[in-house]
Amino acid sequence: MTFSSKLLLFGEHTILRGSAALALPLPLFSGKWAYTTPENAPALQRDLAEWCQYLAEQQSKGALDTELDTARFKQDLQAGLYFDSNIPNGYGAGSSGALCAALYTRYALQPIGRMEEARYPELKRVLSQMESFFHGSSSGTDPLIVYLNQPVLLHANGRIETIAVPDWPTETSGFQFFLLNTGIQRSTAQWVNLFLKRCTEAAYLQSIQQDLIPLTAQAIAAFRAGDWPNLFEEWANISALQQVHFAPMIPESFHTLWAEGLNSGHFALKLCGAGGGGFLLGMGKAGHLPPGAIILA
Structure with a gap:
């Protein structure tokens, strides 16, 4: 399964002060899980092992509002699993968001479904807890967009809905x-x-x-x-x-x-x-x- 980058089309920074925001998947870049030999894995895995440990610790402390199979994640890393991505890091395209969405999809034991719109705020919170490893804090917006793989309107009152959008202007x-x-x-x-x-x-x-x-x-x-x-x-x-x-x-x-x-x-x-x-x-x-x-x- 491929996980695309994302584009925050409207709402940069103002979303933090109560404005609406509109974001959508950006297929220009993407990533997916892949395997390499255990010998080559460390160079490709970057900080996945540290992230795995972080998630396990957060889960044990009750600070993660979902249950992830971190033991299987650790085993897969040892077997050579890595995230093969061309999403540029530090470019606002959601590189860590794609990684979070991919991990949640693969390792969440009771994942919230992509069609469960009433639970989107809960899903956003869970994904923010996972992504906080990379940013210190996270809104959860980026991984939410990538996970849903649909345009999303974030309302000023906190409601989240997937929407239809017009074709891009040509x-x-x-x-x-x-x-x-x-x-x-x-x-x-x-x-x-x-x-x-x-x-x-x-x-x-x-x-x-x-x-x-x-x-x-x-x-x-x-x-x-x-x-x-x-x-x-x-x-x-x-x-x-x-x-x-x-x-x-x-x-x-x-x-x-x-x-x-x-x-x-x-x-x-x-x-x-x-x-x-x-x-x-x-x-x-x-x-x-x-x-x-x-x-x-």
Whole structure:
């Protein structure tokens, strides 16, 4: 079974302050369980053995709200099991989320089913506990998206639902989504902590709540309606606000290109996840995308 990367299309950082968010699987990258010889395994397993031990300890302390067969996981690792993935680490594409979803699928003794929508908040909590090994803390959103393998709308009130989304805009529609590779690997926790620290400032928090969160809701509505001209306008408005409020999270080498997109009206950039590096997410007018754009079709 293959587990894809994920894309947080809307809600970067604002989800932590009560906004809605929309995320979906990103088949551009993926990973799956595979076997190699026990001699070659350590080089490919990275920190899987440490993770196995961590999960076993959490389970024994009652800090894991699910039952995993960690003994079988350990045996499989000794036999050469590893996660064969091309999802880039530290790029906001859900590399650890895919790994968590894969482990839960393979080793959860009583897994929550992918169609049990009423239990999605519980599932998200369990997956966050598993992923905390990698980030210190986790919302559980990334592994949830990968596990469900469907577009997911996370409502401001905590409700989670899978949704149908329109086809991606293509060149004939006049607009296209794309990624830009900053070439910088980053840590999620660092930038989340910065955002939360800035939110202790009254003026900053007010702008997030009164400006950025409503724009995010409007962008989600335009996306779900397939209204690409309106979405491009909302996207550019979000980009302009992120240029101000998330400036430290935008790699310095991309500040000029970010401004160029807004000034020209040809494209607009957003963070892809926490920021600080990894990918940038863009929407632009067909034929006017920046150099290096990876078009999402």
